[in-house]
Amino acid sequence: EVQLVQSGAEVKKPGEPLNISCHGSGYNFVAFWIAWVRQKPGKGLEWMGIIYPGDSHTTYSPSFQGQVSISVDKSTSTANLRWSGLKASDTAMYYCARGTRGTTYYLDYWGQGTLVTVS
């Protein structure tokens, strides 16, 4: 069974660093993309970026370029989303999702979400 399990909720202060994670299991982790998606309270979904674990090729949305860092640890089948210094505006739910390629790409499996509160 394919599963993406994310790390737990975080409460941080502005300026603090943070790393949240997404552990993939039940499939060949290095062969599928992992995307990160933000959802601010009461708002829509925002695509942040995507990484291919096989070679760590990463693409960021211009809105998030330089604001976050996406990485993977193939040895633990884990994708990471990292901030060097949080802002109050980073308060949101963050989802990881698996990217699959059929005739086109799509996100098929999603993590349960990690709530980040910055206050």
Place this chain on the structure above:
Amino acid sequence: DIQMTQSPSSLSASVGDRVTITCRASQSIGRSLNWYQERPGKAPKLLIYSTFNLESGVPSRFSGSGSGTDFTLTISGLQPEDFSTYYCLQTYSSVWTFGQGTKVEIK
């Protein structure tokens, strides 16, 4: 970046109604368009991929169509569990983008 304009932003409908949600891309995206359902407190769920392919386990009352810049999600015979928010996602360019979402509410 490719902008996705989803409409309407919300709609009210009754059980049994046929509902149509549209997504328009700022440039041609071929058939690289997917639809998701989001229920409160839950992660988004894939409904339709590559414009018209029904994800396994998704009821056949959901269908997708379109190509190029204009795409449609149709729910034929709205059920109580379908009252949710729906998003489109384009995966044509290297930077993917979601539509703003359509909230389907009970009339």
